[in-house]
Amino acid sequence: MTETILYIALIAAALGLLLAVYYSRAVLAFPRGNERMVELSNAIRTGAMAFLKREYLWISVFVLVMAVLIAVLLDWGRPWGAVAYVFGAVLSAFAGFVGMRIATAANSRTTEAARTGGITAALPVAFRGGAVMGFTVAGLGLAGVGLGFLVFQQVLKDPDWVNIITAIGTRRIIDRTVRSCRRGHLHQSC
Numbered sequence: 001m002t003e004t005i006l007y008i009a010l011i012a013a014a015l016g017l018l019l020a021v022y023y024s025r026a027v028l029a030f031p032r033g034n035e036r037m038v039e040l041s042n043a044i045r046t047g048a049m050a051f052l053k054r055e056y057l058w059i060s061v062f063v064l065v066m067a068v069l070i071a072v073l074l075d076w077g078r079p080w081g082a083v084a085y086v087f088g089a090v091l092s093a094f095a096g097f098v099g100m101r102i103a104t105a106a107n108s109r110t111t112e113a114a115r116t117g118g119i120t121a122a123l124p125v126a127f128r129g130g131a132v133m134g135f136t137v138a139g140l141g142l143a144g145v146g147l148g149f150l151v152f153q154q155v156l157k158d159p160d161w162v163n164i165i166t167a168i169g170t171r172r173i174i175d176r177t178v179r180s181c182r183r184g185h186l187h188q189s190c
Contacts, residue, residue, distance in 0.1 A: 006154075009146040016139030023128040023135065024102050030125050033112035041108035048104050056093055063089040070167065076160035081167045084148055088168035091140045099133030106130075144168045 032038045067085050070077035106129025114122035148168050152161040 003154075006146055006149055009142055010150075013139045013141075013143035013146060016135045016142065020098070020132045020135035020139060023132045024098075027102060027106050027109060027125060027129050027132065030109040031112050033108045033115070037108045037111060041104065044107060045101075045104040048100050052097065052100050056096075059089070059093070074163075076158075076163040077167075080152060080156075080158060080164045081160070084152070084164045084167040085170065087148075088144055088170070091144045091168075095133070095137045095140050098136045102129055102132040141169070 032041060063086060067082040070085055071079060071082035074081055106125060110122050110125045110129065113125045145165055145168060148165040149161070152158045152164045158164060
C-alpha cells in the first residue's frame with residue numbers, strides 16, 4: 001500500500017511538472033506586443049532576475065549555515081538531514097526561478113492580449129502564467145518529499161527518515177520567514 005501511494009505521488013508530481021511545461025509553452029506562444037512593450041518587458045525581466053540573483057545569494061548563505069547547524073546539532077542531521085535540507089532549498093530556488101521567468105514573460109503577453117482581444121483574451125494568458133508557478137511548486141514539492149521517502153525510508157531504511165524528509169519541506173518555511181523579515185513584514189517576530 002505504501003509503495004502504491006508513493007508511486008501515485010511521484011506520478012502526480014510528474015504530471016504537475018508536465019502541466020507547468022505545457023502552460024509555459026502556451027504563454028510563450030502568445031505575441032509579446034509592440035516594440036515599446038517588448039522593451040519594457042525586457043527591462044522588467046532584467047530587474048526581476050537581478051532581484052532574484054541577489055535574494056538567492058543571501059538565502060544561499062542562510063541555507064548553508066542552517067545545513068551546517070543541522071549536521072552539527074541534530075543526531076539525524078549527519079549527513080542526511082543537512083543534505084535533505086539543501087535538496088529542498090535547491091527545489092525551492094528552481095521553482096522560484098521558473099516562476100519569475102514565466103511571470104515576467106507573461107506580462108507583455110497579457111497586456112498585448114488585452115489590447116487586441118480584451119479581458120477574454122488576456123485572462124487565459126495571465127492564468128496560465130500564474131499556473132506555471134503553482135504547478136512547479138506543487139510538482140517539485142511532491143517530487144522532493146516522494147523521492148525523500150523513497151531514498152531515506154525505502155532504500156537506506158534510515159530510522160530517522162521522518163525527520164530527514166521534514167528537513168526538505170522545512171527549508172521552504174524558513175525561506176518564507178527570511179524573505180518576510182528582509183521585507184519588514186514580520187516586525188515583531190524578527
